[in-house]
Amino acid sequence: MTLAAEWTFADFMLSVLWIFMFVILIWLLVTVFTDLFRRRDTSGFAKVLWIIFVIVLPFLGVFIYLIVNHDGMTDRSMKQAQAAQAQMDDYVRTVASSGGAAGEIEKAKGLLDSGAITQAEFDAIKAKALSA
Secondary structure, X not given: OOXXXXXXXXXXXXXXHHHHHHHHHHHHHHHHHHHHHXXXXXXXXXXXXXXXXXXXXXXXXXXXXXXXXXXXXHHHHHHHHHHHHHHHHHHHHHHOOOOHXXXXXXXXXXXXXXXXXXXXXHHHHHHHHHHO
């Protein structure tokens, strides 16, 4: 067992470097596995081979995967981000109000101007919107 008094600054820095490399490896593995499972253009057999390669030789497997699939990883990440943004935009549009009373009166005014409703109907819509 090593005591703290026996540690030098160089030992400490070397330990920090090893911990940093381990964290980077975990981060790269998560990135590669996420991309690998997201792919739809690769067969299940090819995915299993990539997983075995990355597990058996972690650094080499991750680096080769990044070199071979770097363009595809970017495209898949961009498509996923765009799809998530579009889904969020659609959700916001569906739950957002139509502008409250002013929006309802504006729509009713447009209908009145086009002749779709009468002045009495417009007045009823306006009164209902203002009372709500």
